[in-house]
Amino acid sequence: MPFDLRALLDEHAGQCAALYGTHVNPRFARAMGLIGFDRCYVRGRGQYLWDADGRRHLDMLAGYGVFNIGRHHPVVRKALEDFMDMELPSLVQLDTPLLVALAARELKARVGLGLDYVYFGSTGAEANETAIKFARRTTGRTRILHAESAFHGLTTGALALNGSEVFREGFGPLLPGARVPFGDAEALRRELAAGDVAAFFVEPVQGKGVHVAPEGYLREAARLCHEHGALFVVDEVQTGVGRTGRFLALHHEEGVEPDMVLMSKALSGGFIPVSAVLMTRRVYDSVFSSLDRSVVHSSTFGKSNLAATALLATLSVVDDEGLAERAARLGGRLMDGLRAMSERFEFMGEVRGRGLMVAVDFVRPRSMKLRTAWKMVNALSPDLFCQAVTMPLLERHGILTQVAGHGMATIKLIPPLVIDEGDVDTFLGAFGEVMEDLHRFPGPAWESLSRIARNALSSGAKGS
Ligand code: PLP
Numbered sequence: 001m002p003f004d005l006r007a008l009l010d011e012h013a014g015q016c017a018a019l020y021g022t023h024v025n026p027r028f029a030r031a032m033g034l035i036g037f038d039r040c041y042v043r044g045r046g047q048y049l050w051d052a053d054g055r056r057h058l059d060m061l062a063g064y065g066v067f068n069i070g071r072h073h074p075v076v077r078k079a080l081e082d083f084m085d086m087e088l089p090s091l092v093q094l095d096t097p098l099l100v101a102l103a104a105r106e107l108k109a110r111v112g113l114g115l116d117y118v119y120f121g122s123t124g125a126e127a128n129e130t131a132i133k134f135a136r137r138t139t140g141r142t143r144i145l146h147a148e149s150a151f152h153g154l155t156t157g158a159l160a161l162n163g164s165e166v167f168r169e170g171f172g173p174l175l176p177g178a179r180v181p182f183g184d185a186e187a188l189r190r191e192l193a194a195g196d197v198a199a200f201f202v203e204p205v206q207g208k209g210v211h212v213a214p215e216g217y218l219r220e221a222a223r224l225c226h227e228h229g230a231l232f233v234v235d236e237v238q239t240g241v242g243r244t245g246r247f248l249a250l251h252h253e254e255g256v257e258p259d260m261v262l263m264s265k266a267l268s269g270g271f272i273p274v275s276a277v278l279m280t281r282r283v284y285d286s287v288f289s290s291l292d293r294s295v296v297h298s299s300t301f302g303k304s305n306l307a308a309t310a311l312l313a314t315l316s317v318v319d320d321e322g323l324a325e326r327a328a329r330l331g332g333r334l335m336d337g338l339r340a341m342s343e344r345f346e347f348m349g350e351v352r353g354r355g356l357m358v359a360v361d362f363v364r365p366r367s368m369k370l371r372t373a374w375k376m377v378n379a380l381s382p383d384l385f386c387q388a389v390t391m392p393l394l395e396r397h398g399i400l401t402q403v404a405g406h407g408m409a410t411i412k413l414i415p416p417l418v419i420d421e422g423d424v425d426t427f428l429g430a431f432g433e434v435m436e437d438l439h440r441f442p443g444p445a446w447e448s449l450s451r452i453a454r455n456a457l458s459s460g461a462k463g464s
Contacts, residue, residue: 009042014052016040034456035391044071047416047423049400057398058423060415065207065238065357068266069317070418076269079313083306090305103308106315107276110247111261115278120302124237124264125153127275128201131260132157132175133297134279135199135231138259138286144175145191145200145230147182149208149405152201152235161201164208166406182211185220192228199231199259204249207238208405210352210359210412218256231259231283237275238357241266242318242417245328245355252354259283268310269317273301323417327355330424334358334413337428345435346370347385349409356417362386362409373441380453382407388449389434397430 012019017038021029032038041057043050047070049057062068069076090097104118121127132144146152146161153159154167160174163182168174180187180200188200200221205212222232234256239249240263250256260283264275288294301307318324335351335358342348347370349361362385364374377384386403389411393399404410415423437445 014040034452035387036395046070046072047419055398057394057400058415058419058426060399060401060413060427062414062416063270064265065243065414066265066270068241068243068323068417069269069314069321070416071270073269073314073317075317075320076271076310076313079309080271080306083309088305088309090307091301091303093300093303097303097305097308099305099308099312100303103311104276106312107263108278110315111263111278113250113256113258113261113278114280115258115261116281117279117284119277119279119297120304120307121275121277121299122273122301122307123153123275124235124262125155125158126299127237127262127264127277128152128158128161128235129155130277130297131199131201131233131262132161134260134277134283134287135233138231138283139198139229141196141198141230142176143194143197144177145188145197146177146179147202147206148179149182149206149211150179150201150203151207152203152237164406182206183214183217185217185224188221189224189228192224192230195228197225197228197230199233200225201233201235203235203237203239204252205239205244205354205357209408209410210357210404212352212354213253216253218250218253222257225259226257232257233260233262234258235262237262237264238414239354240264241314242324242327243355243357243414245331246324247318249354267314268307269314271310272304272307274304274307274311321418324355327417330417330419330421331355331358333421333424334427337424338431341428341432341435345439347374347435347438353413356413356415356419358413359404359410360413362389362411369441370439373446377449377453378409380457382409384449384453385409386411387452388438388445389431391448391452392434392437392445393430397426397433399427399430 017029039051041049042052047059049059107118119130136142146163148163150161150163152161157175159168159171160177162168163179178191180191204218225232234250236248246252259280261278268274335353338351338360346365347362349363351360353359365371383403390401393401402412404412
């Protein structure tokens, strides 16, 4: 019988967590089960996901920032269907593919910043790996600097630039380099002064914890790198494609001169993995320095006309729907609403972000009774309090959110940029209700939290 997707899904309806646990990652499936995130979503469109019971969920996670234009955008979908209908060739490899060239031209036009050539790959980590190699070749140096809390992917090169020990442990030794405090230009200068640094990699708004670079920092960091013969590499894998209210987060600051800009995630509408390394002519000339060396760096899926089609269609949607401006406007509404609430709720700390990349910190409350609850939860795990927020948001309000990083009392909101005012207000209302419940101790919200903690501890003890 020919492959039948619908029949396959029907046959296995409701079995997603069980099958994932059996064949892919049992511990991840268990972790999802503990917090009630082990649901089978059966449909996604725009900013919404539906489960098998037809319940609609608001997706404030967007596949970790992949679906800026929402899921199944009709314009990108039509472009991909046209591609299939025309039976266009992709990955011929020994050719110069037109759609790939057009994708590079359109991307350059939106990024600007004096970057001349584009290398295409598949993932954010691959873009970082590529830039590490290119920086080494261009400078003849080996050390790469990264920031505290940085995240650039989990392949071994990118892992050397990871600012959290939890990801690195047991995978070393990694590439040589050093970590500097994010936003501290003087600390960066001290490291660069050693004279052996190939590049400094930095996210303009850090994904882990949503820390926005202080005003002027990126410009100064680029200047210092150049003064000391190092390259300045900006990772816009998560912040790019309108997320922070401009096409790039770098565009918020005048006069920054990057040697490479790295993009991925939202670049192709979430249909096909694509990443891009935009580079100066100098970097290009160092790496691809002769005809012989014109293939010295490549990857099989890098010259995909299909991915380029998704990318071109996605860029047109971002322009036509004014999604960067929309992110700025709705991000402002979201942060204003959250800040207004923080007066009322003792657990709420700083609300920060840029555009639709927003974080809410939770802090030790003032009153004695709530402080006891806070202490109890934090003694078990620093991010457990966040689960007390994300779980009822999903369970009771059908809103998908995430903890901002390991061991952080912070939640992060990165919805599709196509959300509307109504979605923002729905979120604010739901978040307010969850906060109200958590400010009642003892109360049902705390009981369910301690039940989860007990379950987690007992399954951890059994190693299952
Ligand atoms: N760089 C940044 C800033 C990211 O946020 C991520 C992923 O979250 C990556 C790189 C790695 O991307 P990928 O998971 O596609 O390898």
